[in-house]
Amino acid sequence: MLRTLHIRDFVIVEQTEIHFGPGFTVFSGETGAGKSILVDALALALGERGDASMLREGAARADITAVFDTPKALHAWLEEREIDADAELSLRRVIDAQGRSRAYINGTPATVAQLRELGDSLVDIHGQHAHQSLMRPDAQRDLLDAHGGHGELRHAVGQAWKQWRALARQLESAEKDAESLATERDRLQWQVDELDQLALGPDEWESLQSEHTRLSHAQSLLEGATRILEALDGEGDSAHHRLAQADNQIQHMLRRDPELRGVYEELESARIAITEAVSDLNNYVSRVELDPQRLDTVEIRLSLVFETARKFRVDPDALCELRETLHAQLSALQAAGDVEALRAQALAAQAQYDAAAAKLTAARRKTAKDLGKLVTQAMQTLAMQGGKFEPVLGASAPSAHGNEQVEFLVAGHAGTTPRPLAKVASGGELSRISLALSVIASRAARVPTLIFDEVDSGVGGAVAEVVGKLLRELGERHQVLCVTHLPQVAACANNQFLVSKAESRGTTRSSIEELDAQARVEEIARMLGGIKLTATTREHAREMLQGFER
Template identity: 60%
Template sequence: MLRLLHVRDLVIVDEAEINFAPGFTVFSGETGAGKSILIDALSLVLGARGDTGLLRSGAERAEITAVFDTPDSLQAWLSERDFDPQDDLVLRRIIDAQGRSKAYVNGVPANLGMLRELGEHLVDIHGQHAHQGLLTAANQRRLLDQHAGLTESAQATAQAWQAWKQAMQALEAAQRNAATVEQERERLQWQIDELTALAPRPGEWEAVSNEQSRLAHGQALLEGATRTLALLEDESASALQILNTAIHQIQQVLRHDSQLQSVLDALESARISASEAVSDLNSYLDRLELDPEALARAEQRVGQLFDAARKFHVEPEALPELLEQLTQQLEATHAAADVDALQARVKAAEAAYHAAAGALGAGRRKAAQRLSKEVTAAMQELAMQGGAFQVVLSPCPAGPHGTETVEFHVAGHAGTPPRPLAKVASGGELARLSLALSVIASQAAQVPTLIFDEVDTGIGGAVAEVVGRLLRQLGERHQVLCVTHLPQVAARGSHHFEVRKSSAGGTTVSDIRPLEPRDRIEEVARMLGGMKITDTTRKHAKEMLLG
């Protein structure tokens, strides 16, 4: 759930920090006091787009921080993206005066897409104009799927549709481009044949180049090694003889001064190294031989590899990799031109789509009956006695959203047949239906926190009491936050915050404070009677809070 929200320099909020509790929390206040700024702040910290118009006048930047309990469903998500999973999930959003935006998750930089993904697991916001969305078929379909827990099934159907569509496009392309594919296959085949005959091996270019260089300079290598050996050992003034003489001389005087021991050690090390060099040179000369035939073979291979590399516009060492790439491309052209295989793929994709769409449709039919029954029952309590609600599913051609359309029908009174919602519902009826749908759909919601932003607009009296009771009941299963102007709803809250605005130095500032029981009576009385609060309204307010 949401535990804390800290807002600084947002619209008319100078600085506010709100601690939240479980259950049903209400926010009230005069019009224009900034109640909905809280919803705007939460939307921003959950990835909504923002601009400089949201900054408080004169501020350099706006900053919002929200602290949530980390749901189990997000532990893996956080770990996969290197966000340290903790008991507290801290989201932070900054928007500066230049329009730049920064976001953080548990102190680690993030992007807005990540915040939006997190928001889907944390909060569900029902805005004050949500009822307008009920008029579109897409939103009606989405609401039914969400209520029924069919979101993943709907996504699977859309993915299966896309796979079927791509398979059909591949088949059509193969049939349309058969001649072009054949030409491409012939070109690849002769390139592969030529490289296969050459048979370049990984690492061969470096090895054969080194071998050719060694053979080409065989005489120079022989002469150089022989002369070096003579200098070390064979000549009268060879290095070894000089070192032996030097060692003998030092040994003669070492007994007179032990400091010469380091010199003797160095000379001994040099003699050992020289002796090892003599041994290595003798072995090298035993193996070294001049081989004109081997040189000719190496030079021929170097030429073959170099000519092929120039022909195919690659470096000689890349020839083995090129052969592998061309082979894979040829295999791909065979697959692309295999009409029988592509037809089988289309058939399999079609079957997979209809299986996914069939499962989605079955779930929708079951959910449509349940939702129709629940909303019809809610209508009776929301001053729409005798009214009825129906979720109508109609067959349609296969598409990304399944094989049926979803349309909400309503009958506002007994004896009238249900008709499409967009054609018959008045503004007030639409607002009440939207609220009923929001509450009923939210009962099955997986997110811990539900927010209702003045969704009770356009209702009052006994209906408002029902709305307050419904939201209080919803607060037993979720954390519910509600911005309201109705005393009947505010009185049902387990917790109550008042939002006030004041002016200081020509600047309007919004202030948010939790209400104690006595203050709460005053606020509900204000909501009942306006600016003039009497003992009667206070008594009525107290009764509502106790009821």
């Protein structure tokens, strides 16, 4: 639940810190004192949009911090984003005079979107104009789904719709472009067939070039190798013969001068090197063949590869990669152009959507009966005896929201036929029905803190007391905060704060204080009788507070 709200330089609030407890808490005060400013400040800390107009006159920045108990369900969310998951969860929002915004979660810089995401799990705010949203069909559908807990079913329907429509658009495109796709497919098939027929290996081009060079110069290579062999180890005055003579001579000289050992070793190394070179050349000569037939074969292959490369306007060594690319393009085109396969996939996706939508429809019908019963019961206690509330599901074209539209019908009195809410409900009736819906929907809410900002407008007298009791009952399961101008509602609260404003040196300031038992009597008496308080209004206030434990 919400523990603390610290506000500095926000609208007409200079600085205040409010500590909250469990149960039902109300904020009261004169009109314009700034009661709803508290709700606006908390909404800002929860990620609502803000700008420089929210700053107190002359202030450099507005700074708002809301501290909550950390729900266990949010620990994983915080750890995933490397934010400390402490026992308390601090959400801070700062807006400067230029309208720039900064956000922090437990002291760690965060985005406004992250504040908003956390806020959805912490607080549910019912604004003073919430009844106006009931006019919209989408709001009525959302409220019904929220009451029934249809979140997972709605998500499944939305995903199935998205998949179905994507395949349907792909099928439509394939059917429309079938002729052009067939032409492109034939072109690619011809190119792939020609490259497959060539069947050039990954390193074949380089190997062919090397082999062609060797075969085309075989005669000159053989003659050159033979001449080198003759020079190195031929009969007569060869290099090997001269080194042998030099070797014999140096050995005789070594007996007389050991310092020639280095020269001897160098000559010996040269002799060994020549011997190895002669051996390698003999092996080379034995391998070199004069093979005109193989040369013709290689030249034909080279010519074919070169001609194909020229036709496709690429280098010969790029033909293998081109072949793989064209194969991939052809496969993709064949898949895209397979109208029957796409039609089967689209039908399967439609069946999946129909199944998901049918489950959502069944759940909505069940929830509509339950919600209608609960709101109808609440209407009897809210000065609408004999009235009836009936959510109706009407068939609609398939969409991401399902196969039906939701419409709230209401009969304000006994004997009248339920008609659309927007057409028959008066302002007061609409406000009361909105409040009943808010309270009933909030009973199933998973968020720990519920805020009602003057949603009790348009009611009074005994009905106001019923409203207060409803909110107090709700406070037994949630932390409930309510901005109200009704003494009957305020008297039902566990805790009460007074919001007041004062002018000092030409500047208006708003202040907030928690009321003790005696101060509550004074405030509720003011709410009952206006500025001038009498013993009668004070006694009436005490009577209203009797029976409710603080």
